[in-house]
Amino acid sequence: MDKDVPAERHQLRHDARKVLRQAAALIGEPGLVPGQGTQEPGLPEGALLAAEHLLSERLARFRGDGGTELQLARALIDVQGVRNAVQEAELARRSAAVKEVREALQRLHPLSTVDELVRRIPLEINQLGYGRSLFSRLRGADWTIQSAFAHEDPWLTTELVRVGGAHPGRLGRELPETELVHGRAPILVRDAQSNPRVHRELIPLARTEDYVAAPVICKGQVVGLVHADRHVETGTVGAFDREVLGLFAEGLGLLFEQALRREHLSALRRALEEQALTVEGLIDGSPRRDGAERGLTLPHQNAPAPAFPFLPPEGPLHDLTRRELEVLRHLFDGASNAQIAAVLYVSVETVKTHVKSVLRKLGAANRADAVARVKDLVGPFTP
Secondary structure, eight states: OTTTTHHHHHHHHHHHHHHHHHHHHHTTOOOGGGOOOOOOOOHHHHHHHHHHHHHHHHHOOOOOOOHHHHHHHHHHHHHHHHHHHHHHHHHHHHHHHHHHHHHHHHHHHTTSSHHHHHHHHHHHHHHTEEEEEEEEEEEETEEEEEEEEEEHHHHHHHHHHHHHHHHHHHHHSHHHHHHHHHHHHHHHEEGGGGTTTTTTTTHHHTTTEEEEEEEEETTTEEEEEEEEEETTSSSSSOOHHHHHHHHHHHHHHHHHHHHHHHHHHHHHHHHHHHHHHHHHHHHHHHHOOOTTTTTTGGGGSSOOOOOOOOOOSSGGGGSSSSHHHHHHHHHHOOOHHHHHHHHHOOOOHHHHHHHHHHHHHTTTTSHHHHHHHHHHOSOOOOO
8 A cells, every 4th residue: 555645544533533622612522532542443434424413403503693603614614624535535545445456366366276376365465454364264164274474473374374273263153253154244353352252262372452354255155264454554453444355355256266167177177188098098908007198196006006907808897888997997006996086086986886886797796806806807917
């Protein structure tokens, strides 16, 4: 943000308090002047509006000397002038915030994976002007911190992720985040240090007084949460910051959808490449080791494993489908269902279905028996 903005807002607060004190003295309403310890860090537009209404009513009913009437009129003009300046400043602030949110989202747009996005989110929240920020993933009822940023405090950055990972938040226990997820709307939490329903480990660690948080919604589901506190201009956060973070979180939801689509398309592309290699191997009679042509190492190939033999010209093996042959090759190498699923880009349940079909067609009792029957069917094999 523009470094001159805090000075301008400070002057506006000073002018607002000055005209409010004058108006309060004229109409006998000392409550018009916000206290020095007021929680809201923004400009006192509400107090100025109230003063304007009271002065207007007093002038309309006034039946006294002309001097007092003139003072009321001047006070009303002063209040209206400062209120107009405050409205213009707030409009400029909102316009600047929207621009900064758009620029932050544009910087995140080129990232192609969810993990890259997760790592960068707290840094971009810092660029919006917040001293500390978090991104948490929501799985079931638990929200776990995945990334964090604390301005000029790398120790706290690391600790926030460590503590947040070791002690996930839980919906139903931390009331503010529960309301955030159920209401699907950003929140502002005041006086977090004395709130018994906030995260008991994170709040004392960060010494957070007030914070804002917002849900990240992807494909209709809340998939994550973003938190921020300590705006650089005010040292705290208020309703305006809640709106800004909410707007940023809305954009994040769209970016997560985009990253998921990119990852899905990338997986499909790899699966098609794998299928093409497999088909080519079946056609030329020399089945290929999965991914070997691309320099890949599969999880179950870290240790030496027996090579899958060539198929005989006839027999039970020829009753297997192409996918069943692929599964059988991995069984021959000693791969687990989870490892096979990862390589073939299918679910573990799908692999289980193929394994059952392979065992049935080979008349095998179990996986080891299937491997033994393959060896019996093909006879001695020499690479």
